[in-house]
Amino acid sequence: MKSERFQHRHIGINAEEEKIMLAKIGVKSLDELIDQTIPQNIRLQSGLNLPEALSEHEYAEEMALMASKNRICASYIGMGWYDTVCPAPIFRNVFENPVWYTSYTPYQAEISQGRLEALMNFQTMVSELTGLPLSNCSLLDEATAGAEAAAMMHALRSRDQVKNGANKLFVDKNIFPQTLAVINTRAVPQGIEVVVGDYKVFDINSEFFGAIIQYPNSNGSVEDYTAFTQKVHAAGCKVAVATDLMALTLLVPPGEWGADIAFGSSQRFGIPMFYGGPSAGFFATKEENKRNVPGRIIGVSKDAYGKSAYRMALQTREQHIKREKATSNICTAQALLATMAGFYAVYHGPKGLKEIAKRIHSATALIADELKELGYTVLNEQYFDTLKIGLASGVSQYSLREYAEMRDINLRYYEGGEVGVSIDETITEYKAHELLAVFSLAAGRMEVFMIDDLPEKLTIKDEFLRKSEYLQHEVFNSYHTETELMRYIKRLDRKDISLAHSMISLGSCTMKLNAASELLPLSLGGFQNIHPFAPQSQTQGYNELIEELGEYLKEITGFAGVSFQPNSGAAGEYAGLMTIRKYQESIGQGHRNIILIPASAHGTNPASAIQAGYETVTIDCDAHGNVVLEDLQAKADLHKDNLAGCMITYPSTHGIFEKEIKEMCKVVHEKGGQVYMDGANMNAQVGLTNPGFIGADVCHLNLHKTFAIPHGGGGPGEGPICVAEHLIPFLPHHPELDGSTVNTVASAPFGSAGILPITYGYIRMLGAEGLTHATKIAILNANYLAECFKDTYGVVYRGTSGRVGHELILECRKVKDTSGITESDIAKRLMDYGYHAPTLSFPVHGTLMIEPTESESLAELNRFVDTMNQIWEEIREVENGTYTKEDNVLVNAPHPEYEVCADEWKHAYPRSKAAYPLQFVKDNKFWINVARVDNAFGDRNLITCLCDMG
Numbered sequence: 001m002k003s004e005r006f007q008h009r010h011i012g013i014n015a016e017e018e019k020i021m022l023a024k025i026g027v028k029s030l031d032e033l034i035d036q037t038i039p040q041n042i043r044l045q046s047g048l049n050l051p052e053a054l055s056e057h058e059y060a061e062e063m064a065l066m067a068s069k070n071r072i073c074a075s076y077i078g079m080g081w082y083d084t085v086c087p088a089p090i091f092r093n094v095f096e097n098p099v100w101y102t103s104y105t106p107y108q109a110e111i112s113q114g115r116l117e118a119l120m121n122f123q124t125m126v127s128e129l130t131g132l133p134l135s136n137c138s139l140l141d142e143a144t145a146g147a148e149a150a151a152m153m154h155a156l157r158s159r160d161q162v163k164n165g166a167n168k169l170f171v172d173k174n175i176f177p178q179t180l181a182v183i184n185t186r187a188v189p190q191g192i193e194v195v196v197g198d199y200k201v202f203d204i205n206s207e208f209f210g211a212i213i214q215y216p217n218s219n220g221s222v223e224d225y226t227a228f229t230q231k232v233h234a235a236g237c238k239v240a241v242a243t244d245l246m247a248l249t250l251l252v253p254p255g256e257w258g259a260d261i262a263f264g265s266s267q268r269f270g271i272p273m274f275y276g277g278p279s280a281g282f283f284a285t286k287e288e289n290k291r292n293v294p295g296r297i298i299g300v301s302k303d304a305y306g307k308s309a310y311r312m313a314l315q316t317r318e319q320h321i322k323r324e325k326a327t328s329n330i331c332t333a334q335a336l337l338a339t340m341a342g343f344y345a346v347y348h349g350p351k352g353l354k355e356i357a358k359r360i361h362s363a364t365a366l367i368a369d370e371l372k373e374l375g376y377t378v379l380n381e382q383y384f385d386t387l388k389i390g391l392a393s394g395v396s397q398y399s400l401r402e403y404a405e406m407r408d409i410n411l412r413y414y415e416g417g418e419v420g421v422s423i424d425e426t427i428t429e430y431k432a433h434e435l436l437a438v439f440s441l442a443a444g445r446m447e448v449f450m451i452d453d454l455p456e457k458l459t460i461k462d463e464f465l466r467k468s469e470y471l472q473h474e475v476f477n478s479y480h481t482e483t484e485l486m487r488y489i490k491r492l493d494r495k496d497i498s499l500a501h502s503m504i505s506l507g508s509c510t511m512k513l514n515a516a517s518e519l520l521p522l523s524l525g526g527f528q529n530i531h532p533f534a535p536q537s538q539t540q541g542y543n544e545l546i547e548e549l550g551e552y553l554k555e556i557t558g559f560a561g562v563s564f565q566p567n568s569g570a571a572g573e574y575a576g577l578m579t580i581r582k583y584q585e586s587i588g589q590g591h592r593n594i595i596l597i598p599a600s601a602h603g604t605n606p607a608s609a610i611q612a613g614y615e616t617v618t619i620d621c622d623a624h625g626n627v628v629l630e631d632l633q634a635k636a637d638l639h640k641d642n643l644a645g646c647m648i649t650y651p652s653t654h655g656i657f658e659k660e661i662k663e664m665c666k667v668v669h670e671k672g673g674q675v676y677m678d679g680a681n682m683n684a685q686v687g688l689t690n691p692g693f694i695g696a697d698v699c700h701l702n703l704h705k706t707f708a709i710p711h712g713g714g715g716p717g718e719g720p721i722c723v724a725e726h727l728i729p730f731l732p733h734h735p736e737l738d739g740s741t742v743n744t745v746a747s748a749p750f751g752s753a754g755i756l757p758i759t760y761g762y763i764r765m766l767g768a769e770g771l772t773h774a775t776k777i778a779i780l781n782a783n784y785l786a787e788c789f790k791d792t793y794g795v796v797y798r799g800t801s802g803r804v805g806h807e808l809i810l811e812c813r814k815v816k817d818t819s820g821i822t823e824s825d826i827a828k829r830l831m832d833y834g835y836h837a838p839t840l841s842f843p844v845h846g847t848l849m850i851e852p853t854e855s856e857s858l859a860e861l862n863r864f865v866d867t868m869n870q871i872w873e874e875i876r877e878v879e880n881g882t883y884t885k886e887d888n889v890l891v892n893a894p895h896p897e898y899e900v901c902a903d904e905w906k907h908a909y910p911r912s913k914a915a916y917p918l919q920f921v922k923d924n925k926f927w928i929n930v931a932r933v934d935n936a937f938g939d940r941n942l943i944t945c946l947c948d949m950g
């Protein structure tokens with residue numbers, strides 16, 4: 001007998017339920033439904049060639065083995081990643097808690113107050129530590145944050161600078177090499193010329209618009225940039241600074257010496273190194289730049305009764321809303337990791353953080369002194385935690401490295417022969433002793449002295465020492481015991497709807513099961529405690545994982561090459577387009593600059609194309625939501641000399657498998673263009689068709705949609721790109737991996753490598769058959785719901801044979817005409833039933849897009865149908881005048897606990913109707929704690945930091 005199959009745990013529908021659903025839809029078999037849904041000419045003839053499925057237990061064993069092939073060494077490499085102590089209550093109650101990791105981006109503020117508050121804590125912490133009042137709630141990593149800073153300074157050029165064509169950006173040479181590489185990749189297509197030099201001798205002129213420096217710099221030196229900043233400002237330019245939050249607990253923050261932007265990584269606030277990611281990038285700036293800040297910003301507003309409430313601010317700024325006018329490349333960010341970093345600050349508080357920083361600095365100072373004793377030179381005048389060390393006479397980097405690696409110690413090795421040491425909060429007397437022993441042995445000293453204390457030592461000059469207070473708000477001074485922190489985390493997570501509560505049917509977002517078995521390996525030290533620049537000989541486990549997973553994804557997409565570097569779908573789009581760009585340059589077609597994009601495309605498509613330096617041309621869609629082939633042909637022909645390519649989502653963002661997809665690819669190819677497939681809807685393709693077979697040249701995958709990585713409340717994500725053979729040479733490189741900076745798009749060579757075990761597990765445990773069955777059931781579930789809603793709301797688009805793909809768009813515009821009730825009212829009313837709204841007003845205004853995924857059971861689908869039907873009845877009551885347009889359960893939704901429990905009740909309908917509209921709600925009531933949040937008020941009265949709340 002075979003052991004139990006994971007498939008039956010992941011997929012929500014069993015064989016009997018399948019029959020019931022097929023009968024309702026009116027087809028005889030699942031295959032008949034699939035045949036009706038997916039065009040015959042793109043159906044794969046053979047199944048996926050993947051290893052046999054493992055049971056959950058077998059997978060656990062395999063991953064333990066794989067993790068053990070990564071050698072955990074003491075890391076002193078630094079360069080943006082540091083060993084950390086993730087407080088256990090944060091790891092267990094946040095990182096390993098499905099309420100936190102399976103929730104969605106907090107667009108629906110009323111059921112997201114917990115994560116919104118946690119992200120507000122993060123923003124406050126970043127703002128106060130950097131000394132800049134406006135922070136976003138995370139970016140993908142430090143290097144892309146640097147690129148966003150460059151783009152923002154470029155967008156903020158004065159009228160004169162624009163007129164004079166000021167296009168130069170100064171970057172100090174002592175910035176992390178990967179940050180410089182990404183800034184370069186991103187700057188070039190924007191027409192920005194990056195000038196690398198020494199800030200001390202830099203002579204600014206009117207051709208510049210901005211400058212980027214690092215503090216403490218890449219070598220660990222703390223330098224005074226006040227005069228430099230004044231000089232740059234005097235020339236009408238802006239200054240952005242890469243910085244380190246831990247150092248800023250001791251150092252004068254950039255905001256106090258005049259910087260316009262501070263950015264960096266918050267990884268060392270309790271996030272494991274994870275071989276490069278995930279961890280949260282941060283970005284803070286002055287209030288006056290608020291309209292240009294990349295990424296998401298949490299703000300405070302008030303609800304319908306005036307109670308203060310959190311919500312996302314200034315959303316019209318966001319990339320996917322601005323489309324071709326966007327100046328950033330951010331959709332999914334790093335919410336879960338920002339949440340954790342925020343809790344780290346909450347748990348330690350200002351005093352605790354300062355103590356940690358002092359310990360780090362004291363140990364560094366002690367090591368510096370001892371090294372000097374041993375004959376080494378410390379090249380930094382002022383430092384926080386990082387030393388650049390000149391070797392003692394007679395010591396070679398090679399022999400030092402041998403001694404170090406023998407003792408499982410990793411140092412930074414400079415090309416010039418020096419070595420670097422970065423100390424972190426895991427330093428102990430024993431570790432300091434081991435580290436010094438390496439330097440001692442290499443210098444030929446045989447005596448092994450003991451370090452039995454790390455005495456407090458402060459070598460930083462007074463002028464660099466921070467005098468201002470930070471994190472004085474109550475939240476950073478209340479939860480310093482585990483009991484208090486645990487309860488605070490619980491108080492917040494009770495306010496949020498996640499997959500732990502009910503189906504989240506967000507179309508295009510694929511909120512499927514994130515199985516515990518897939519996630520458990522992330523808790524293994526062998527995956528957590530690996531520096532991305534550790535020698536390859538120590539990372540065999542990761543190498544194997546990345547190699548094998550790459551093979552699987554190539555098989556699934558029908559492509560020949562893969563890069564794991566992009567950290568989100570939008571970053572994948574960007575990387576894919578840059579790959580096309582470099583390829584076309586290589587064949588003498590670098591002038592091609594037009595990208596065709598259907599009107600129905602997700603906003604990241606045009607935004608990424610513009611960021612990659614292309615011009616976009618919109619292709620019309622017809623009344624059925626399909627691309628108008630003639631329009632594509634005409635526009636491809638019109639631009640044939642300059643056509644770079646076409647971006648297309650498949651099945652379309654309308655959830656339809658367009659019949660003419662092969663023809664569309666052919667048209668683009670005939671005119672010399674490349675086809676980019678947005679793979680966000682890959683959940684409808686896996687095992688049945690694939691982008692390579694359809695005829696695309698490159699696609700990205702949202703591993704955080706199709707391949708089981710959880711959404712984390714808005715990240716982490718992973719957006720690998722898969723490409724056809726001819727594009728392989730132009731995939732992203734990385735300076736620390738292969739010495740090349742071509743198309744580097746992220747801080748780490750493999751992006752967020754730490755979450756790849758989730759996708760690997762998803763594929764390994766489902767196997768070819770399970771993956772294919774999952775796709776079929778995803779399509780079955782969507783068609784079942786389409787059948788259930790066809791006579792009420794109605795389904796906006798269907799394929800030629802009447803079927804929808806893996807999602808469906810629910811018509812709500814007619815409802816509005818007859819009752820005044822909007823799709824937004826329906827979304828808010830769903831909360832009273834304990835449901836998260838489907839995707840609102842995308843890709844069509846006045847609609848809701850539902851994607852049930854394969855993981856939901858028939859019972860849950862039916863509960864959702866009952867709910868929507870009950871809401872339909874509630875709409876009728878408004879239509880027929882039972883309740884007025886001004887006072888009904890829909891426009892007043894959601895009904896918070898404080899309103900329902902109040903002594904006074906002013907509505908025309910009873911409390912029970914507001915709170916317990918169906919029996920199942922009574923049995924499992926999700927209590928909301930704010931009424932409908934007023935978005936416009938919050939944008940008019942922008943508050944993004946707890947310190948501004950009084």
Ligand SMILES: *Cc1c(COP(=O)(O)O)cnc(C)c1O
Pocket residue numbers: 330331332508509568569570571602604605649653678680681702717719
């Ligand atoms: C989610 C999505 C994206 C963007 O992906 P991120 O990971 O959020 O950057 C792009 N296109 C489509 C169709 C999507 O659904």
